Amino acid sequence: xxxxxxxxxxxxxxxxxxxxxxxxxxxxxxxxxxxxxxxxxxxxxxxxxxxxxxxxxxxxxxxxxxxxxxxxxxxxxxxxxxxxxxxxxxxxxxxxxxxxxxxxxxxxxxxxxxxxxxxxxxxxxxxxxxxxxxxxxxxxxxxxxxxxxxxxxxxxxxxxxxxxxxxxxxxxxxxxxxxxxxxxxxxxxxxxxx
Numbered sequence: 244x245x246x247x248x249x250x251x252x253x254x255x256x257x258x259x260x261x262x263x264x265x266x267x268x269x270x271x272x273x274x275x276x277x278x279x280x281x282x283x284x285x286x287x288x289x290x291x292x293x294x295x296x297x298x299x300x301x302x303x304x305x306x307x308x309x310x311x312x313x314x315x316x317x318x319x320x321x322x323x324x325x326x327x328x329x330x331x332x333x334x335x336x337x338x339x340x341x342x343x344x345x346x347x348x349x350x351x352x353x354x355x356x357x358x359x360x361x362x363x364x365x366x367x368x369x370x371x372x373x374x375x376x377x378x379x380x381x382x383x384x385x386x387x388x389x390x391x392x393x394x395x396x397x398x399x400x401x402x403x404x405x406x407x408x409x410x411x412x413x414x415x416x417x418x419x420x421x422x423x424x425x426x427x428x429x430x431x432x433x434x435x436x437x
Contacts, residue, residue, distance in 0.1 A: 244322070245287055246277065253284075262307045262316070264292040294324075295332055297343055304347045319348035323419070325395055326356035330364060330376040334383055338398050345403035351424045354414065355395045357388045392420060399424050 245263040252259050265271055268291040278285050288307065294300050308314065321344060329337045345351055361380045368375060385391055399405040405424040413420055 245289075246274070246281070246285070249285065249287055259286065260311060261287040262304070263287055263289050264294065264303070265289075266291070266293055294340060294343070295328065295336060297339060300343055301347075308347070316348045317350065319344055319351045321351065322354040322421075323356060323417075325353070326360055326364065326391075329383060329385075329391075330361065330378055333378045334394070337394070338402060341395070341398045342403055345399060345405055345424075345426075349426050350408065351399070351405060352421060353395060353399070353424065354419050354421045355391055356419060358385060358391055360419075361385060361391070396422075 245261050249259065249261060263271075263274065271289045271291045274287075274289045278287060278289070290303065292300060292303055304316075308316070321341075325337060325340075328340045332340070358380070365376065365379055380386065385394070396407070400407075404427045406427055407422050408425040409423045411421040411423070
């Protein structure tokens with residue numbers, strides 16, 4: 244998706260630098276290979292990163308921003324990641340993640356997975372005889388979409404000083420909401436960072 248967005252911007256005569264991170268090193272390597280095969284100039288940096296390692300994440304993001312002489316990213320994307328962080332690190336882990344990311348961006352595009360995805364992920368792990376997640380929807384007090392979306396929205400609003408700017412509705416295939424948040428005008432979000 245990052246390369247598609249960059250390509251679209253270039254076709255429209257716009258330029259942007261991207262830092263794309265993922266926990267899965269094989270996905271990062273695949274993206275790097277795809278980038279090398281492209282004929283256009285790329286301004287995408289792919290890096291494997293465990294975003295739950297707050298110190299490493301801050302160091303990585305700050306080093307990238309320093310190299311660009313920027314304080315924050317104009318836009319951050321959290322697409323299809325909140326559920327995995329939530330199931331593996333609980334409510335507090337989700338809070339830490341959103342605070343860390345939101346403190347480094349002016350705007351944040353979020354696509355939280357609905358409750359049915361939580362149930363499906365738990366069933367899939369059982370079916371594959373994999374270890375259970377550290378948390379399950381019951382211990383997280385997640386019982387429906389309103390709980391999931393409301394929690395993400397509340398964390399971003401109350402703890403990260405971000406307000407919803409635009410709701411793009413539901414994605415076509417997965418039926419997930421996509422909401423663009425922006426930093427409150429009177430906040431530089433320094434108090435979000437632990």
